[in-house]
Structures are given as C-alpha cells and as structure tokens.
Amino acid sequence: MADIVRKQMVAVEGATVRERLQAMDDSAVVTAFLGGEERAFSELVTRYQTRLLNFVYRTIGDREKAEDLVQEVFIRVYRHLHRFDRSKKFSTWVYTIASNLAKNELRNRSRNPLVLFQTVQKNFQDEDRPLQFEDTTSRPDDMYRKRHLREIVEETVAKLPEHHRNVFVLRELEGKSYEEIAEITDCNLGTVKSRLNRARNSFAEIIAPYVD
Amino acid sequence: MDCREFCDKHVAFVDDTLPGIELVRMQRHIAECEICAKHDAKIRRALLLFRNLPSIEPSADFAERLEARIKRECSGEHLLVSAQRNLRRGAIAATLASAVMLGYIASTLSRTSSPRDLVMAPVVATLPEPELTPITTSTPAIVTSVSAGLTIWPAAVFAEQAPVRFAHSRLELANYTR
Numbered sequence: 578m579a580d581i582v583r584k585q586m587v588a589v590e591g592a593t594v595r596e597r598l599q600a601m602d603d604s605a606v607v608t609a610f611l612g613g614e615e616r617a618f619s620e621l622v623t624r625y626q627t628r629l630l631n632f633v634y635r636t637i638g639d640r641e642k643a644e645d646l647v648q649e650v651f652i653r654v655y656r657h658l659h660r661f662d663r664s665k666k667f668s669t670w671v672y673t674i675a676s677n678l679a680k681n682e683l684r685n686r687s688r689n690p691l692v693l694f695q696t697v698q699k700n701f702q703d704e705d706r707p708l709q710f711e712d713t714t715s716r717p718d719d720m721y722r723k724r725h726l727r728e729i730v731e732e733t734v735a736k737l738p739e740h741h742r743n744v745f746v747l748r749e750l751e752g753k754s755y756e757e758i759a760e761i762t763d764c765n766l767g768t769v770k771s772r773l774n775r776a777r778n779s780f781a782e783i784i785a786p787y788v789d
Numbered sequence: 790m791d792c793r794e795f796c797d798k799h800v801a802f803v804d805d806t807l808p809g810i811e812l813v814r815m816q817r818h819i820a821e822c823e824i825c826a827k828h829d830a831k832i833r834r835a836l837l838l839f840r841n842l843p844s845i846e847p848s849a850d851f852a853e854r855l856e857a858r859i860k861r862e863c864s865g866e867h868l869l870v871s872a873q874r875n876l877r878r879g880a881i882a883a884t885l886a887s888a889v890m891l892g893y894i895a896s897t898l899s900r901t902s903s904p905r906d907l908v909m910a911p912v913v914a915t916l917p918e919p920e921l922t923p924i925t926t927s928t929p930a931i932v933t934s935v936s937a938g939l940t941i942w943p944a945a946v947f948a949e950q951a952p953v954r955f956a957h958s959r960l961e962l963a964n965y966t967r
Binding site for chain 2 (some may be wrong): 590616617619622623626627630631634635640644647648651652655656726727730731734748750774777778780781784785787
C-alpha cells in the first residue's frame, strides 16, 4: 500500500515538474537542465522538434535526412548546452546549429552527385508523402490541383540558391527577425535584406506562371 | 517616390517594418504605378502560397530514438559536466575559506603583539674633526695649474715621463709683490 502511494506521489511530483517546465521560458528551462533536471531537456525537444524539422526539411528537401539532422541538432544541444551563452536567445543558438548542419548536408550532396540523385528520387515518391494539404470534402480534381501546387511550391523553393533559401525559410516560415537571421547565418543585416529581396523575387518569378 | 526606391524598400514594406511616412509613400506609389502594383501583388501572392505549406510532423518514434541515441552517445556526459561544475564551485569555496582564515590569523597576530619601542641606532662617539686652518701666507700668491687630461693612475704609471710631458706646466709660485 505504502509503495503504491509512493509511486503516485512520484507521478504527481513528476507531472508538477513537467507543468512547471512548460510554463517556463527557454532560458529558465535551460537553467533547469544545467541544474541537473533531465526532464528539462525533453521540454526543449518538445518545443523545437517540429519547428526545426520544418526548417531543415524546407532547406534540404529530404524529409528522412531532415529528421536525422534534427536528431543531430538535439544531440549537440545536449552535449554543449553548458557552453551556451545564456545572455543570448536559445532559439537563435538552436537554429544556428540546424542551419550549419543543413548547409553541410547540401555541401556534401554537391560533392557527391549520387546522393543528390537518390534524394531527388526519394522526393518524387508520392506514396511517402503525407496528404495533409487535401481536404476530404474536396472534389478529386481540386485535390489533385492542391497537391500539384504544393509540389510546385516545394520544387520552387528547392530551386533557390542555398544562401537565399536559408534566409527565405527563416523569414517566411519561421518568422525570424532580420537581426536573428543575421546572427543565425553569420551575415550582416544588409546582406540578409538583400538576400531576402532576391529570394522573394526569384520565388515569385518562378511560381507566377503556375499561379496565374 | 520612383520605382527604384520602391523596389529598394519593398522587403520592409512587405514585412510591415517601414516607418509610417514611408509606408504612406509606398502605398501612394502603388496607387500611381501599375508595374509596381503588379510586382507587389505577385510577391505577396507567392509568399502566401509558401507560408501556407502544410507543416510536417516528426515521426512517432522521434523522441524515443533521440533518447536512445543520447543514452548511447552521451551517457554520463551531462553528469560529468555537473560534477566538474560542482568541483569548480568546491575549489572556489575552499580558496575563499583559506583566504578568510589567513586574514583572520594575520589580524589576530597583529592584535596580540605589543607595540615595540622605537629603537635608535647606537651613537658612536667620535673625535671632532680638526678644523683646517687656512694657509696664510705673508704674501699674496696665485697658483696656476694645467689640466693633465689624464686620470691619476696613468699619470702615476707614467711618472717617469712626467717631466717630458709637462715640461711647460711647472707649478710656480708667483710673487707679484713689488
């Protein structure tokens, strides 16, 4: 009986800690983790896994690889969190790691055309893609048009030069400020604005014939 | 505003980060210039498409796989870092404690020792130096001298040559008494 009560107490205490962590901002969660609270790391993973996955996926265009890279991001965070400068934003730091990993991945691909070919093949396997865009109440031709449009948008993003795409995704998808993007991509503010302007123009130019 | 200025400021215009006056100028330009209005609409429509792309979710076993990887690759790293940090804190605390202890010992010692008398150096009695009596001559005299241009010891070494070298520099006692 006492054992059961103890287990329940531990469970309640665990839930309370988790709730408390959920209410904290990133900086406080980081402090908790560095103070020895292992559950704080799970909280950071929960907060960032989807955002990072989308960011890396839109940057490299390969879902499976994107997931591997996001795992790598969290491994690095776990290992080096004690070195993180807590006067800065945690999200900027995490995105910097993710951005660098994505950049390395693209660089490796360009050196090895075989990898690029495999990736392209994988991207065109429609069965593997989640059909989130579709609405079941829509007519089949509408569904087809939407799926087709989504593919075009993704392909158009993939056509942008790497450094333009990085800035473009950070701004349009993640909603980062120019200053944050400058810090993540290690560029000055002027370069960020100019790259964003070019990326937007190129993207709009490529996609315009499909939209009109 | 011309079209070039409009294009330069278009990024900030789309992101709504322009100051009020600039925003009004941009809007006025769109109303006047059809080309720029089309360009603006094209960009905004394209961005809308991109922003509305469906979000992808991590696979169901993402967290489990991550946990397993952390256990496999980083087991003990976090604990090691915490231990190192604790060790560092301990070392700092020990240093501070020893500094306080040393300070306490120093202050205690300085308080217990009695103030010492001022000790003067022993005075050694010496004979007063004899007063030099000025040479008084009955007759006034002027002594001339010529610099040898040498230090004393070479002069002593070459003492034998002195008469030759200083042939014209004899010391003479001049007497101007008439």
